[in-house]
Amino acid sequence: MDTPFSTQIRVASHEQHTEAETSPFMGHLLGGKLGVEAYTRYTEQLWFVYRALEDAAGALREDPVAGPFVRPELMRTAALERDLAHLRGPDWAAGLAPLPATEAYAARVAECARTWPGGYVAHHYTRYLGDLSGGQIIRDRAEKTWGFARKGDGVRFYVFEEIGNPAAFKREYRALLDAVPADDLEKQRIVDECKRAFDYNGAVFRELGTEFPLSA
Numbered sequence: 001m002d003t004p005f006s007t008q009i010r011v012a013s014h015e016q017h018t019e020a021e022t023s024p025f026m027g028h029l030l031g032g033k034l035g036v037e038a039y040t041r042y043t044e045q046l047w048f049v050y051r052a053l054e055d056a057a058g059a060l061r062e063d064p065v066a067g068p069f070v071r072p073e074l075m076r077t078a079a080l081e082r083d084l085a086h087l088r089g090p091d092w093a094a095g096l097a098p099l100p101a102t103e104a105y106a107a108r109v110a111e112c113a114r115t116w117p118g119g120y121v122a123h124h125y126t127r128y129l130g131d132l133s134g135g136q137i138i139r140d141r142a143e144k145t146w147g148f149a150r151k152g153d154g155v156r157f158y159v160f161e162e163i164g165n166p167a168a169f170k171r172e173y174r175a176l177l178d179a180v181p182a183d184d185l186e187k188q189r190i191v192d193e194c195k196r197a198f199d200y201n202g203a204v205f206r207e208l209g210t211e212f213p214l215s216a
């Protein structure tokens with residue numbers, strides 16, 4: 001296929017990206033219509049997902065397909081834990097439980113990490129490239145809505161301290177995608193898994209939307 005893989009995967013997930021961006025929960029969160037407890041609950045879900053992504057990273061470092069994507073500067077678990085300590089207090093881990101959709105999402109990430117490096121790449125792309133892009137819009141809104149210090153506790157998840165030039169990093173990331181050692185059929189499977197990853201995110205937003213309907 002002539003189209004670069006980074007383009008294939010972006011184009012194939014474009015429609016679902018729009019859906020995610022315009023989901024009621026995201027819309028209300030970005031519109032400043034929800035309290036900080038909704039943002040906290042959302043951040044909790046991210047912790048479960050990133051733990052699944054990052055617990056597996058070490059074992060995949062030497063993998064020919066997934067290995068090149070395992071980059072220490074992307075790791076988000078520690079930042080999420082600082083945010084959760086700020087949002088939930090020092091005992092942030094006590095009583096923390098994923099929503100059912102989050103549990104399913106994290107289980108699928110872990111399964112891919114264990115059994116299918118290409119699938120892991122699909123989940124990696126869907127989260128990290130998104131965080132480097134739209135994540136910055138979310139950070140800006142969160143700082144303004146709930147008064148977090150700029151790039152401080154509460155929004156550290158969105159701050160990639162070790163990535164000085166996100167645009168350049170994203171270009172490199174796309175080059176890694178283009179160089180993935182996979183045939184056309186496997187690339188199609190990875191694209192399909194990326195769509196699945198967007199579905200999982202949509203399901204988490206729906207459950208968050210049910211928990212935090214617009215009551216005001």
Ligand code: HEM
Pocket residue numbers: 006009010017020021022026030125126127129130131133134135137138170198201
């Ligand atoms: C309100 C929420 C969101 C906003 C405002 C947003 C915004 C954006 C923007 C502006 C870009 C383009 C960046 C560029 O061209 O370099 C982008 C890219 C991306 N977003 Fe989002 N996004 C949101 C939610 C999501 C969600 C929930 C996901 C998936 C979990 C996601 C995944 C991605 C991915 C994978 C890309 C990279 C596309 C590519 O260039 O290959 N985004 N987002």
